[in-house]
Amino acid sequence: MSVTCLSEPAPAKLNLALHVTGRRTDGYHLLDSLVCFTSLGDELRLSPGPLSLSIDGPFGDGLAVDDDNLCLRAARLAGADIGICLTKNLPVASGIGGGSADAAAVLRGLERLGHALPADLQQLGADVPVCLASVPARMQGIGERIVPLPALPPLHLVLVNPGVALSTPQVFAALEQRENPALPEIPDFAAAEALIRWLRGTRNDLEAPARHLAPVIGEVLAALNAMGAGFARMSGSGATCFGIFDTAPRAAESAETLQRHGWWAMATELAQPPVPG
Ligand SMILES: C[C@](O)(CO)[C@H](O)COP(=O)(O)OP(=O)(O)OC[C@H]1O[C@@H](n2ccc(N)nc2=O)[C@H](O)[C@@H]1O
Numbered sequence: 001m002s003v004t005c006l007s008e009p010a011p012a013k014l015n016l017a018l019h020v021t022g023r024r025t026d027g028y029h030l031l032d033s034l035v036c037f038t039s040l041g042d043e044l045r046l047s048p049g050p051l052s053l054s055i056d057g058p059f060g061d062g063l064a065v066d067d068d069n070l071c072l073r074a075a076r077l078a079g080a081d082i083g084i085c086l087t088k089n090l091p092v093a094s095g096i097g098g099g100s101a102d103a104a105a106v107l108r109g110l111e112r113l114g115h116a117l118p119a120d121l122q123q124l125g126a127d128v129p130v131c132l133a134s135v136p137a138r139m140q141g142i143g144e145r146i147v148p149l150p151a152l153p154p155l156h157l158v159l160v161n162p163g164v165a166l167s168t169p170q171v172f173a174a175l176e177q178r179e180n181p182a183l184p185e186i187p188d189f190a191a192a193e194a195l196i197r198w199l200r201g202t203r204n205d206l207e208a209p210a211r212h213l214a215p216v217i218g219e220v221l222a223a224l225n226a227m228g229a230g231f232a233r234m235s236g237s238g239a240t241c242f243g244i245f246d247t248a249p250r251a252a253e254s255a256e257t258l259q260r261h262g263w264w265a266m267a268t269e270l271a272q273p274p275v276p277g
Pocket residue numbers: 015018027028029030031033095100124125126127128141142143168169172236237
């Protein structure tokens with residue numbers, strides 16, 4: 001029997017804009033979000049079964065290898081016996097979709113090995129459908145309505161996490177205004193400047209409740225602006241924030257400076273679209 005091992009990247013998810021537009025009767029919130037993915041992310045390797053998980057990487061110690069791990073839940077949902085190695089490069093519970101990205105990467109890998117995708121992906125997490133696509137997209141509903149967008153212009157990004165884990169349900173619970181306007185129409189952006197102009201007319205509605213729970217987020221945003229970011233905002237339910245810089249060297253230099261605060265700060269770019277086949 002041939003032994004097949006494969007690797008699958010799990011890019012970090014960024015909510016460039018995130019509007020909360022309502023709430024369903026089951027308590028889930030309706031969202032309207034411009035989502036993109038970065039070349040920085042976790043890494044998954046799949047090898048023939050039985051079902052198992054090992055975790056390494058800079059944030060591996062913060063994540064228990066238990067049955068609830070989203071990698072194992074994804075494999076069980078797909079009915080697959082598979083050995084999974086996860087290199088955890090992204091901080092846990094940090095608003096950049098680490099768990100959802102990992103689950104989606106396991107499902108993408110299993111699909112390459114001939115497994116069918118499970119029907120109800122959202123039982124793994126609201127962000128799993130958009131992470132499965134891992135391309136720039138408008139995300140609506142509670143995360144199930146995904147409209148892929150034309151490629152975004154190149155962005156020189158810095159991601160900063162101050163080391164405070166935020167619980168997504170707690171951030172949603174602390175939201176004061178649940179019915180906000182939808183995103184303005186999303187044009188085809190010719191350059192980063194046009195995207196930044198558009199972003200200035202949008203919000204992350206979860207930023208205020210997250211800052212209430214973790215005031216250090218305000219310090220992170222101020223530090224990104226002080227470093228010369230053309231735009232800075234929190235992603236998802238926080239606490240990770242992103243800054244958009246003019247050039248890759250300025251992003252790299254800013255990340256290095258921000259690390260001196262004791263924060264996780266990484267320069268990155270938008271993920272390249274997956275190569276078909
Ligand atoms: C805030 C976002 O990061 C934006 O991309 C996501 O919507 C969160 O996605 P996620 O972490 O995959 O979220 P889940 O694990 O499905 O949900 C965690 C909890 O967040 C709240 N939740 C999540 C998504 C959503 N549309 N409305 C919600 O109210 C619910 O209390 C839910 O129990």
